[in-house]
Amino acid sequence: xxxxxxxPLSDLPNEIEAVWILLAETHLVIWSRVANRWTxxxxxxxxxxxxxxxxxxxxxxxxxxxxxIGDDQASPFAFTLTASxxxxxxxx
Numbered sequence: 001x002x003x004x005x006x007x008p009l010s011d012l013p014n015e016i017e018a019v020w021i022l023l024a025e026t027h028l029v030i031w032s033r034v035a036n037r038w039t040x041x042x043x044x045x046x047x048x049x050x051x052x053x054x055x056x057x058x059x060x061x062x063x064x065x066x067x068x069i070g071d072d073q074a075s076p077f078a079f080t081l082t083a084s085x086x087x088x089x090x091x092x
Contacts, residue, residue, distance in 0.1 A: 027040070
C-alpha cells in the first residue's frame with residue numbers, strides 16, 4: 001500500500017477532479033479532490049508477473065535521482081506486494 005506515503009494534492013485546479021497513478025499491473029492509487037484523500041486499489045486477476053529488467057532500470061533511476069537530490073530515505077516506490085491467505089480467502 002502506498003497511498004499513506006503520498007502528500008495531498010491540495011493545489012489542483014478545480015477542473016481536475018482526480019489523479020490516477022497506475023503502478024505495475026496490480027496497483028492503482030487515486031487522489032480525489034472532492035474526498036480530499038488518496039485511495040489504494042489492488043487488482044487480483046491472477047498471479048502477479050515476475051519482475052522484469054525494466055523494473056531494474058526504474059529502480060536504478062529512482063535511486064540515482066534520490067541520491068542527486070540528497071534524499072537518503074528509502075524510496076516510497078520501493079515496495080512489493082505479496083499474496084497471503086486470510087479469513088476472507090486469498091488476497092494480494
